[in-house]
Amino acid sequence: MAKVNKAQRQQLARERAEARLTAARRARARRRMLLALASVGVVVVVVATFVVVKLTSNSSASASGSSLPTGTARARILAEVTGVPTSTLDAVGQGAAAGVPARIKDGVPLTAGGKPELLYVGAEWCPFCAAERWAMVVALDRFGTFSNLGLTHSASNDTFPNTSTLSFHGSTYTSQYLTFSAVETQDNNHKQLDTPTQDEQKTMTTYDSPPFVDASSAGAIPFVDFGNKFVVSGSSYSPKVLAGKSWSQIASALADPSNPIAKNIDGAANTLTAAICTLTKNQPAAVCTGNAVAQLITKL
Amino acid sequence: MTGGSTTGSEPAAARTGSPAGVGSGTASGAGPPRWVPVSGLVLALAGLAVSAYLTVAHYTATVTLACPNTGTINCERVTTSAESAILGVPVAVLGLVFFAGMVVLNTPAGWRSPRRWIRLVRALGALAGIGFVLYLVYTELFTLDAICLWCTGVHVLTFGLFVVTALGAAGWSGPEDG
Numbered sequence: 371m372a373k374v375n376k377a378q379r380q381q382l383a384r385e386r387a388e389a390r391l392t393a394a395r396r397a398r399a400r401r402r403m404l405l406a407l408a409s410v411g412v413v414v415v416v417v418a419t420f421v422v423v424k425l426t427s428n429s430s431a432s433a434s435g436s437s438l439p440t441g442t443a444r445a446r447i448l449a450e451v452t453g454v455p456t457s458t459l460d461a462v463g464q465g466a467a468a469g470v471p472a473r474i475k476d477g478v479p480l481t482a483g484g485k486p487e488l489l490y491v492g493a494e495w496c497p498f499c500a501a502e503r504w505a506m507v508v509a510l511d512r513f514g515t516f517s518n519l520g521l522t523h524s525a526s527n528d529t530f531p532n533t534s535t536l537s538f539h540g541s542t543y544t545s546q547y548l549t550f551s552a553v554e555t556q557d558n559n560h561k562q563l564d565t566p567t568q569d570e571q572k573t574m575t576t577y578d579s580p581p582f583v584d585a586s587s588a589g590a591i592p593f594v595d596f597g598n599k600f601v602v603s604g605s606s607y608s609p610k611v612l613a614g615k616s617w618s619q620i621a622s623a624l625a626d627p628s629n630p631i632a633k634n635i636d637g638a639a640n641t642l643t644a645a646i647c648t649l650t651k652n653q654p655a656a657v658c659t660g661n662a663v664a665q666l667i668t669k670l
Numbered sequence: 671m672t673g674g675s676t677t678g679s680e681p682a683a684a685r686t687g688s689p690a691g692v693g694s695g696t697a698s699g700a701g702p703p704r705w706v707p708v709s710g711l712v713l714a715l716a717g718l719a720v721s722a723y724l725t726v727a728h729y730t731a732t733v734t735l736a737c738p739n740t741g742t743i744n745c746e747r748v749t750t751s752a753e754s755a756i757l758g759v760p761v762a763v764l765g766l767v768f769f770a771g772m773v774v775l776n777t778p779a780g781w782r783s784p785r786r787w788i789r790l791v792r793a794l795g796a797l798a799g800i801g802f803v804l805y806l807v808y809t810e811l812f813t814l815d816a817i818c819l820w821c822t823g824v825h826v827l828t829f830g831l832f833v834v835t836a837l838g839a840a841g842w843s844g845p846e847d848g
Contacts, residue, residue, distance in 0.1 A: 399840070399841075402839070402840040402841075403837075403840045403841070405840065406836035406837050406839065406840035407836075407837075409832075409836055410832070410833050410836055410837075413800055413804070413829065413832065416804055417804070417807060420804075420807055420808060420811055420812075421811075424811045424812065439815075532744075613746060614744055614745075614746030614747040614750060614816075615747065615750070616747060616751075616814060616815060616816070619747075619751060619752065622752075
């Protein structure tokens with residue numbers, strides 16, 4: 371009888387131990403599953419937070435009229451494009467620029483405020499204007515100072531869509547050497563921005579046509595008139611090199627003479643600088659007698 | 671299901687079912703639920719294929735990613751950015767290596783293996799993968815301001831692998847289980 375009772379107690383103890391083991395396993399499995407689900411949930415929450423923050427910031431940017439780089443990002447871009455080292459520009463030379471501005475023979479000197487005038491006519495939707503503006507800012511910054519330069523991109527439904535660029539609309543430029551007049555006729559949605567004056571329209575009609583430019587480029591923008599001494603109709607390099615690049619990527623590439631973007635933009639800037647030097651009587655000397663620019667002046 | 675067979679009795683999970691049903695499904699031997707290795711292998715192979723395409727596009731000038739350019743959606747802006755390489759190694763190549771490893775770790779044999787270090791490497795791999803994906807998503811949204819659809823595909827596949835690995839690890843049963 372005692373043996374039977376002992377066997378029953380042992381059996382009961384085994385069953386209790388097994389039940390405890392079972393309960394412990396179930397609890398452990400539940401904890402592991404909760405941990406797995408929690409880790410997945412954390413990832414989902416993080417991604418959702420990213421998206422919400424992004425959409426919220428885009429909404430506020432749209433409300434203020436722009437989804438472009440702002441604040442310190444914008445300041446850094448403008449600092450880089452207006453601060454390309456002279457050593458880089460000298461190293462690039464003409465770079466990958468297509469050519470030099472075309473000379474206008476016997477043009478009536480174009481002046482404003484007692485200084486030679488550089489006239490630009492373009493539009494924000496125009497991808498070739500988008501390309502040219504980068505080079506123009508690099509070049510003009512060597513003779514004066516820009517303020518309130520804008521950031522924009524070319525039209526999304528044109529060739530080289532959404533090319534990142536700067537805008538002259540609303541900007542000012544001061545220089546002791548020349549006057550810069552910029553006309554951005556339309557924004558990237560083809561809405562009216564700036565209207566050229568009658569004189570500016572007359573200058574463009576006269577010099578943005580043969581024999582001063584190729585017949586195929588007649589009336590094209592960007593149109594850049596260097597005091598009626600030189601003219602550029604169309605961009606000095608292909609916008610293709612800027613395809614898919616952000617403002618910051620383009621701006622940060624300008625200091626590297628081996629970068630294809632620098633070879634195009636800095637190279638074009640050097641050709642524009644050479645033409646501007648002919649207007650300013652090679653002033654400032656530090657700019658116009660530099661190796662690259664001096665060599666390009668001989669090509670004009 | 672014979673997980674926990676070292677006790678000599680039928681395991682509790684087999685009798686009661688485990689939470690969310692993920693503990694059931696293996697025909698015999700140690701391992702995860704049956705759907706886990708199949709899903710993991712499919713996801714890893716898909717990720718390997720997309721990563722291979724991105725790697726070829728990275729190294730071949732004549733291959734351009736089939737991707738629309740609508741401003742925010744812009745593969746070229748992403749894949750040619752400074753952030754597209756880590757210490758000189760293209761992110762596409764890192765993805766290729768990651769998915770190649772995950773293919774091996776997600777084979778049925780890999781999932782059935784009782785070796786703890788294999789489960790550990792698989793879990794750490796999935797964790798590292800999803801962590802890197804979060805970094806890349808952040809970079810796309812806030813640094814580059816552009817989304818690459820192919821990269822997003824890789825991110826979704828990596829997330830899927832992370833989910834499968836997490837649930838598979840939670841539902842894994844075997845000699846070392848417990």
